[in-house]
Amino acid sequence: MKKIIYILLSLVILACSKEQHDLTVKVHVNGLKKGVLYLKKAKNDNLITIDTVAVNGQSDITLHASSLESPEVFYLFLDKNSSEKDQIVFFADKGLTEITTSVKNFGFGAKINGSEQQKVFEEYKLMRTRFNEQNLDLIKEGFEALKKGDTSEYNTIQKKSDSNLKRRYLFTVNFALNHKDSEVAPYLALTEIYNAKVKFLDTINSVLTPKVKASKYGKELQGFIDKIKESEK
Structure with a gap:
């Protein structure tokens, strides 16, 4: 024994x-x-x-x-x-x-x-790649316009580039809102649109599930928003 x-x-x-x-x-x-x-x-x-x-x-x-x-x-x-x-x-x-x-x-x-988060992350990255490819094409077109000295064409391309950036931001916001139960949502807010208007970050933060809010990136997003609001006072 x-x-x-x-x-x-x-x-x-x-x-x-x-x-x-x-x-x-x-x-x-x-x-x-x-x-x-x-x-x-x-x-x-x-x-x-x-x-x-x-x-x-x-x-x-x-x-x-x-x-x-x-x-x-x-x-x-x-x-x-x-x-x-x-x-x-x-x-x-x-x-x-x-x-x-x-x-x-x-x-x-x-x-x-x-992880399930990786599947969501890959879904986002696939669409982000399309926006990035469009932006690279516009940069190339802008460079060619400058070489030709065509200011009017260059300005038109710049407007398209700005529009592409806005669409990427809005897509990211909507993607995060549609995946409020995933830790990917606050991560995207912190890394992809951190310099967007605080109202967009606040909108994402407000819909996160309790579990996601309590996660690493959920806490970091809340802290990031608090700092922005404090600096704007």
């Missing part, structure tokens, strides 16, 4: 001694032979490293993060022992996130399977 109790106590101690992780990120990078992967997140306007894995031949890598109180954005960086660095931005919740990508298209061709 004493031996059984000793074994059970040993198992309990062993289990308690193991580090507990809120988030596990499994990464598969096709073509990666050597380099370093960094898992990072934002803290006080800086990116801090949460976990690091040196790669030397293996293509399957596992990284971890602890103390994840609510869903938030993480950054996966690849340093290929050169001057070139790539990154993947993803929304993670507690549990498992799986990322499959390649060395060649590390930051652009990644497939991410994980």
Whole structure:
């Protein structure tokens, strides 16, 4: 009996001694032979490293993060022992996130399977890409107009560019309102339209569900709005 109790106590101690992780990120990078992967997140306007894995031949890598109180954005960086660095931005919740990508298209061709917030985030990014592509086309057209010295055409293009920006802002506001139960909503308000009129930020903040309001980005959005209002007094 004493031996059984000793074994059970040993198992309990062993289990308690193991580090507990809120988030596990499994990464598969096709073509990666050597380099370093960094898992990072934002803290006080800086990116801090949460976990690091040196790669030397293996293509399957596992990284971890602890103390994840609510869903938030993480950054996966690849340093290929050169001057070139790539990154993947993803929304993670507690549990498992799986990322499959390649060395060649590390930051652009990644497939991410994980949180519900990531699905919403990808939906937004798809539309944002369309706005960005339109803006790049307008910049190119504006440059050509300047080369020709056509001020009238350039001014017309600038108006189109301003209109495109307003449409992106309004789309972001509507997207956040339609996803008030997702932590992606306050995150977009803080990162995509932080310089918009405070009434837009206030509108998003007012409809967030209690759970989202209590999240990391929900609290940050409330604090951000409070600061703006205080500075306007």
